[in-house]
Amino acid sequence: MTDPLAATAPRFRLPHPRRNPRHFLLDVGLQLRLGGYLVSAVAAVASALAWQLWRAYGEASRLVAQADPQASDAMAAVLSSEDRSRMAWIGGIMALVAVALLVMAVVATHRIAGPAHAIAGMCRTVADGSLEVPRRLRRGDHLTKLADEVGLMVDALRAREEEERVWLVEAAQAMKDEPVRAKAIVEEIATEKARRLRR
Numbered sequence: 001m002t003d004p005l006a007a008t009a010p011r012f013r014l015p016h017p018r019r020n021p022r023h024f025l026l027d028v029g030l031q032l033r034l035g036g037y038l039v040s041a042v043a044a045v046a047s048a049l050a051w052q053l054w055r056a057y058g059e060a061s062r063l064v065a066q067a068d069p070q071a072s073d074a075m076a077a078v079l080s081s082e083d084r085s086r087m088a089w090i091g092g093i094m095a096l097v098a099v100a101l102l103v104m105a106v107v108a109t110h111r112i113a114g115p116a117h118a119i120a121g122m123c124r125t126v127a128d129g130s131l132e133v134p135r136r137l138r139r140g141d142h143l144t145k146l147a148d149e150v151g152l153m154v155d156a157l158r159a160r161e162e163e164e165r166v167w168l169v170e171a172a173q174a175m176k177d178e179p180v181r182a183k184a185i186v187e188e189i190a191t192e193k194a195r196r197l198r199r
Contacts, residue, residue, distance in 0.1 A: 032106075042097050042098040122150050122154065133154070171186050
């Protein structure tokens with residue numbers, strides 16, 4: 001039987017444990033793929049900005065050459081130096097933004113990969129035949145509705161197993177004095193299991 005206090009308590013919430021940075025990558029493929037999408041977007045924006053800056057440099061050089069052909073070489077060198085500096089700054093800033101977005105993506109996707117990892121563990125535990133009460137998810141995790149549904153499934157399986165255990169204990173006690181009744185109980189359990197398996 002389930003504990004009534006456990007039934008009223010909110011499911012799947014843990015206090016904040018100390019976090020080890022290595023534990024943020026639970027599903028490396030998923031988390032780095034999503035981070036890669038963000039980094040690719042930043043690289044595309046940085047490339048577009050660099051292209052615009054390069055075009056502006058070309059226009060400025062052309063205008064200077066048309067205004068005063070003798071000063072064009074000196075002015076082109078000054079503009080080239082300034083534009084290289086600007087492009088280096090933009091490249092550096094975009095690289096920092098890309099790294100920051102990758103870290104943010106890993107942290108954000110940890111809120112999905114962590115619960116998915118925990119739910120998969122619950123499913124493996126049930127598949128191995130253990131119906132222990134599932135561990136609770138952390139506050140702020142995603143997939144809590146799915147975790148709640150898995151928890152309800154485990155609760156239903158636990159209740160069904162407890163009911164069948166009571167029937168089997170009753171059948172074992174009735175074996176000596178009431179073998180017909182014991183046989184009827186066992187047949188009822190077998191029929192119920194067959195009915196579940198037909199679904």
